[in-house]
Amino acid sequence: GDSVTQMEGPVTLSEEAFLTINCTYTATGYPSLFWYVQYPGEGLQLLLKATKADDKGSNKGFEATYRKETTSFHLEKGSVQVSDSAVYFCALQTGANNLFFGTGTRLTVIP
Amino acid sequence: DAGVTQSPTHLIKTRGQQVTLRCSPKSGHDTVSWYQQALGQGPQFIFQYYEEEERQRGNFPDRFSGHQFPNYSSELNVNALLLGDSALYLCASSLSPSGSYEQYFGPGTRLTVT
Numbered sequence: 001g002d003s004v005t006q007m008e009g010p011v012t013l014s015e016e017a018f019l020t021i022n023c024t025y026t027a028t029g030y031p032s033l034f035w036y037v038q039y040p041g042e043g044l045q046l047l048l049k050a051t052k053a054d055d056k057g058s059n060k061g062f063e064a065t066y067r068k069e070t071t072s073f074h075l076e077k078g079s080v081q082v083s084d085s086a087v088y089f090c091a092l093q094t095g096a097n098n099l100f101f102g103t104g105t106r107l108t109v110i111p
Numbered sequence: 112d113a114g115v116t117q118s119p120t121h122l123i124k125t126r127g128q129q130v131t132l133r134c135s136p137k138s139g140h141d142t143v144s145w146y147q148q149a150l151g152q153g154p155q156f157i158f159q160y161y162e163e164e165e166r167q168r169g170n171f172p173d174r175f176s177g178h179q180f181p182n183y184s185s186e187l188n189v190n191a192l193l194l195g196d197s198a199l200y201l202c203a204s205s206l207s208p209s210g211s212y213e214q215y216f217g218p219g220t221r222l223t224v225t
Binding site for chain 1: 159167
């Protein structure tokens, strides 16, 4: 079945450090891939997405590239800020509208 | 433009009781999906409603049921509550069940079963 394996956290970085959160997936068919972010006490917000192989999703300085050959969709940001502290979820969607999520990675950015 | 709203924010119930959670979709959306997020885990899909019918269902027992109203709002009902049902319940709305439309999430209802 469809599944997402996400880098376990928590991750603690200093402000302006480089961020990578790894995500790999298993899916039948050709999934769309997503990164969602959850700030404390809030619901999920879509951060970025990619719908086909080699697509790059980007938003707010975050990027992720859909790599079919390695079944990966790693999240990166060149310089994190304290305001980026949150839990990040990798997710996939195949055809139908339900999302499969990873277990989440908690990021804490310290000044 | 109001986003997805959920009520109540928090809820405490006792084992064996029944609970109803409510969701109002984002304006213009007609599809509602429900997810369960246990502490420290990613959300898991419960079911999806479109045109007042359950269109898809995840791996959840029949104790979990739902309803969608003509105004597209939705309810999630859980019967015979177990301790393991304690979780954050998230509602997401979208425009049609098509996978090409983004799902917008509400803030969730935190259910605690004692």
